[in-house]
Amino acid sequence: MKNIFNIKTETDFRQKCLETFRYQYENVEVYRKFCDYLHIDSTEIQDIHEIPFLPIEMFKNHLVLDRNFSTDQYFQSSGTTQMNRSKHFIADFALYEESIYHSFAKFIGKPEDFIFLGLLPNYSENPHSSLIYMVDFLMKKSGKSENGYFLYNHQELLELLQNLKDKKVILFGVSFALLDFLDSFSQQLDFPDLFIIETGGMKGRKEEMTKDELLKILQKGFGTNRIFSEYSMTELLSQAYSLGENIYETPNWMRILIRNTEDPFSYVENGRTGAINIIDLANIHSCSFIATQDLGKIMEDFSAFSASENEISSPKFQVLGRIDHSDIRGCSLLVS
DSSP states (O other): OGGGGGOOSHHHHHHHHHHHHHHHHHHBHHHHHHHHHTTOOGGGOOSGGGSOOEETTHHHHSOOOBTTOOOOOEEEOOSOTTSOOOEEEOSOHHHHHHHHHHHHHHHTOOGGGOEEEEEOTTTTTOTTOHHHHHHHHHHHHHOOTTOEEOTTOHHHHHHHHHHTTTSOEEEEEOHHHHHHHHHTOSSOOOOTTOEEEEOOOOTTSSOOOOHHHHHHHHHHHHTOSOEEEEEOOTTOSOOEEESSTTOEEOOTTEEEEEEETTEEEEEOOTTSOEEEEEEETTOTTSOSEEEEEEEEEEOTTOOGGGSOTTSOOOOOEEEEEEOOGGGOOSOGGGGO
């Protein structure tokens, strides 16, 4: 299945989606039961918009794993020990690493060219964090002696950033940790060439704000124009990247669809806000079709029908926040 990284055309993508759907229907028990509950005839699915998307909550209470594999290795979502957290069991870490490398190289550059610094205090103590695994992998590929994590060592990190001003440096950080760092210093910082990649997540530590507000604060606080964002989650093995303005792009084996929040089996027009469905073909051994609880929209000027069969037509999209469950209707059957 590693040929997913060679997908070049829309025809290739659609065929691989249908192939993956049929494989997972046969081999991932919870997905097959979900499809059967919906009275889906797997032989009649002929288009990606007809494929059922598994509610992401299923990863909290069910084993979502290819029956041909047995593993005790998993990624787990962040949270307290009292919370019911998602577990994503990983059958093939090499597949995740290849997905990390290809996505990063496509949107940012070769990892070997950068120094990686991590401002990830809430995740570094979690041995099952997919984010930490990703940053660790990029650091290993980079091989730079300056790579490292900086918990709450804000002064040490500041001094290192000042010493590395003439180097290509990427600072990975969850949102609240980047804001905590800026709050530690009274002066405005000046790092015009620093690449900052925020990975979302206030985790109750900061007052919630829109993504646009966050990006403006970070851009001004760090004195840089390079505020990038990464969008992924425990239940995925692929990443979308934003190179600014909260506009994300996916690699060729990943796709975003926007479903209607009042009818989870229909989709909204481009430019309209809805809930994010994700196709991640790297998830071959779990589920590649996931209905998230995030809100987003596909850019209004995108049309899947404008591309020929020989062009990949992945839409650009925005992430707009989390779903207010009080506004959801008709979704109770999805998590039964």
